[in-house]
Amino acid sequence: MLRLENCLIENGGFALHADLEIAPGSRIAVIGPSGAGKSTLIEALAGFRALSEGAIRWRDYDLTPIEPGKRPIAMLFQDGNLFPHLTVAQNVGLGIHPNLRLDNAQQANVQAALARVGLDGMGDRKPAALSGGQQSRVALARVLVQGRDLLLLDEPFAALGPALKAEMLDLVAELVAESGATLLMVSHDPSDARRIADQVVLVAEGEADPPMDTATLLDNPPPALKAYLG
């Protein structure tokens, strides 16, 4: 289980409370009104934002005091965070080792990840020589080589068109199904949640609610969500 135990997360004058559990292997969409604290929640899980109260536990480990790089977490940001001066393979290799001194097995791991996301043979290119969708695939390959238990996505494909976004969401779903990773994905688009997530964590009115079945929640949204969905 991923447990957020009575967590209070503060951001300037803003405060978010979370007391919830997420089962391993779940695919969770984090949705809610703008400014409700979705990114704040993800930042706290990743360790970029300290808790004011409470604890975060994964399986038997208390993650609360653990620094971000040592948590069993990989994160995918909206812009993919690719380095333009590095090749595609080097950008992926950063997920294994920041100094890029990779042994043969690690190099092979990079090539396998590139092949898995459909970028076989493109490892020597620079990101600028790839389309937007291909760049998203590089960022996904970097997440893949990290082999972490928890995958956090914060509006990862918002810049892509609808067809490409759907394709990337399906690829993410496939990859987490293969690895058994637990997925939490912030999204503004309820159709993203329906497409990829079995459960939804609603963030609204200062609270991150326990996960609810996606279809049940979206078919009968509570008032805070209804106002946001329009």
Ligand SMILES: Nc1ncnc2c1ncn2[C@@H]1O[C@H](COP(=O)(O)OP(=O)(O)OP(=O)(O)O)[C@@H](O)[C@H]1O
């Ligand atoms: N540096 C800051 N100082 C004070 N308040 C902040 C700061 N940064 C963010 N906030 C507040 O924290 C709250 C939560 O922000 P957060 O980015 O987590 O919301 P969100 O749900 O991800 O929003 P969006 O959907 O618009 O991205 C917001 O109401 C915002 O005004």
